[in-house]
């Protein structure tokens with residue numbers, strides 16, 4: 176298969192990129208692939224919404240910039256923060272024009288408040304913002320004839336010079352992709368390739384990310400020697416529901432703390448006053464470490480979030496998903512405290528990109544959570560990631576449209592790119608062994624590379640991960656490639672990079688906390 180542009184991933188980043196590009200370059204052939212169905216993504220689960228300045232009486236671009244810089248402990252790139260914040264309102268307006276719906280108050284957008292924000296500025300749809308955005312974007316992309324989708328197709332590797340005899344152009348030419356159904360590996364060549372593969376929370380036992388968030392784009396980029404930055408800045412969300420629902424960790428949005436709920440220990444005592452003057456609305460890294468400290472101090476597996484003082488009608492109106500999901504595990508949040516614990520939530524780093532979202536490999540863009548733009552630095556401000564995805568996807572689409580009109584790669588060149596060469600051994604796919612290795616990896620990372628690290632714990636993680644790496648490589652060399660094995664290979668790469676980058680980081684900043692430095 177051949178496309179002008181291959182987009183890998185159909186969350187807010189990939190979809191909004193495709194819509195823009197399809198509008199700007201109606202003759203461009205765009206292929207999109209998605210590991211699961213089009214809907215499944217981190218975007219689908221976003222509850223809070225998009226941080227964007229819209230009330231210019233009570234809020235300002237300068238305040239949003241300041242809050243973002245402060246949350247990141249002044250490690251964000253201020254120039255990037257500035258243009259993202261200023262371009263945000265136009266991107267949200269466009270999203271509404273494309274069919275996304277947000278809650279309103281009178282004629283204006285209803286604005287929520289989240290930790291680290293000095294003003295109410297979260298544009299949202301109840302507590303299901305991501306689902307509504309995702310559905311609107313899917314409907315929009317379906318309206319373009321020049322966009323083709325392949326669901327349940329997973330990236331295996333980016334095609335680079337490494338795969339093409341005597342090629343030294345130093346660029347990306349598309350990707351090898353595996354289909355879930357028949358496990359065939361297909362070659363999709365492209366003038367431009369876009370990674371929009373989202374997060375990697377599945378490196379940990381407790382994560383708010385869905386099972387497909389395994390850092391596949393990061394793994395493939397790493398193998399293609401693309402620059403990757405700041406993977407040691409893993410944001411843990413302070414309040415995920417304990418226990419899991421159907422094996423998944425469910426997020427309790429920060430907006431519910433914005434609405435007045437309070438963290439309490441198992442004795443029912445509020446404890447945030449011992450940790451930060453902003454109390455329950457301190458930035459996530461501070462709240463997560465506070466909960467972690469309480470859990471260690473009292474040797475408990477969770478703390479409580481108390482939403483009982485919030486008016487029941489307000490809970491029903493603004494937090495219907497949380498209400499329903501908690502009821503599934505027998506918790507009525509209008510009467511009961513909610514058991515919560517921190518869970519891996521967002522990778523602040525990723526594939527290093529410039530202001531047009533170009534990676535260090537020519538012909539390859541990275542957008543959304545898999546990228547590192549400089550917006551988040553050492554810690555992401557709540558609800559800045561959907562904003563980042565929209566702004567950088569728009570910039571990348573504009574740039575792609577300009578580049579497409581000048582590309583020189585011929586169909587003759589693309590025809591020379593070989594098909595995937597793998598092992599012929601199809602007898603034993605070792606699914607159970609792969610599953611066990613994935614669990615071991617998650618335990619290694621959660622025990623040693625979690626909210627609080629030490630030099631010793633990082634070394635232990637490196638040593639134990641090496642064994643998982645050796646087992647994975649053996650499976651890779653001796654068995655037919657399956658989607659599960661590709662995923663495991665990527666998880667190992669991402670975990671390795673997280674450990675190595677953490678070992679090199681010399682101080683405590685933002686979400687990075689090493690006890691040895693205290």
Ligand SMILES: Cc1cc2nc3c(=O)[nH]c(=O)nc-3n(C[C@H](O)[C@H](O)[C@H](O)COP(=O)(O)OP(=O)(O)OC[C@H]3O[C@@H](n4cnc5c(N)ncnc54)[C@H](O)[C@@H]3O)c2cc1C
Pocket residue numbers: 183184185186187188189208209210211213215216217218219220221222223224225226304305328329330331371372373374383384385387388389391392426520521542543544545557558559560561562564
């Ligand atoms: C529970 C939860 C709540 C959140 N709440 C908010 C919020 O309120 N506000 C906010 O700003 N941010 C929030 N975030 C973060 C935000 O949702 C994500 O950062 C953002 O949605 C990422 O968008 P994306 O397009 O980069 O990736 P995603 O939406 O994760 O999409 C990734 C896409 O890549 C595909 N993919 C992955 N691997 C492969 C592969 N190997 N081959 C092919 N396709 C692949 C997936 O199938 C998917 O289509 C939340 C995250 C979670 C998990």
